[in-house]
Amino acid sequence: MEQTGGVSSAYGASLAGGGFDFVKFVRQPQTIVRILSWIFALVVFACITTEGYINSSHSSDAKCFFNQNDSACHYAVGIGVIAFLACVGFLVLDVYLPFMSNAQERKYAVMADLIFSGVWTFLWFVCFCLLASQWGHTEDVRGIPEDAARATVAFSFFSIATWGILAYYALGRYRRGVTEITIPTYAEPPPAYPSNVPDVHQQPPFISNTKQHEDTYQPPNY
Template identity: 30%
Template sequence: MDNIRAYGAGMAGGAFDRSAFMKKPTVIFRFIALISGIILWAAISNGGWHEPASGGQSVCLYGNSSSACSFGSAMGFFAVAAAILLLIVDGRFEKISAIQTRKRVVVMDLAVSAIFAVVFLITFFMLLSKYNSLELDEPYKGSLAKAGIFFALISLAAWGGAAFFAWRRYEEGALTAFAPSYEQEFAPGIGGSDYGYDNSGTGVVVDSYQNAPFTAINTQGSPVDVKHLHQGY
């Protein structure tokens, strides 16, 4: 019974295990995406622009395109916001008892992660090509602009990894959705005249299976100790 899981997590009802939570692949990728988004945001906002020595309007180091600087900075900001939101969802995921709700959360996670991965793929190549096309007649500091390109690539890998494990959770699905509840599986036999070789019906359960919430109470009488369930993705 310790292997009963739904969408990459064990049964609801156990205490939050911070150590196990921090070891989840999705959480690790989420933190990488969070840190990369912060650095990307700060690098482009602070170092993506060049102030000409002669004065005048600032020049975006990404091909003198102000839209490229604005887009890269915005991507860092939205990536940070999305990573924080999904980390909160990850922390509360195992408290969700309804399998259909878990499915919707996993689908949302997969969609958001995949979209960010695709957009960061576009962002990386856009920033790289724009930076290489820049032509300035005076020296400039491009270290932060280059850092923005690098962390756009890191963000691509982080969101791609998060999307992969979200897909793994979705594929795993609710394997227990059609399984009997604990009470039904371990219930004592109920006699019935229509069952049994000797018409005694001993040891036969005649109650129909019902869909039960995906929960377990960690008590002395519970057949499963939720503290020992695998934490999943």
């Protein structure tokens, strides 16, 4: 039997052998959500790095505007920068994934996307809880750019949703790949010989000719 599906198209290789369609790629839900995650991460670490440190009345050193907790700002910036770079990397991977000829490499790429998205969903949740808690305990808001602080908290929350959706998409792609490998589809093989061709070998060869010679043979007269 000839295998028509399975390993050759597993883990998102449906475009293998074709050209890259940029418009179709941009319109994919996974691409849209990944771009949103990239923007949200940019907003989070940009707000903190540009406006997140202020000089308090008690100290000459600039402190984080989240209850003067520098650890909160450092954590949010670290998570945001890594998420920003990861989105760029996974966008490039999404472009090349359908054209990878090795199913095992595609599997590893999808697994990396799934694991990273799941971990960053949790880390963004921790980041949101930390920033919201520290902002709620900030008593002296004089001189603090409150809009930047609220935007940081809000986009941390939005990042939980987008990275959770990315993890869901990656899980679905991984399950489809496993299913295509485990249960491949097969095409019905063509018949070995045409069925409408008459059997020309039903009688042994030369039977009729031999019998005809025997009937016409006459022994000589002596």
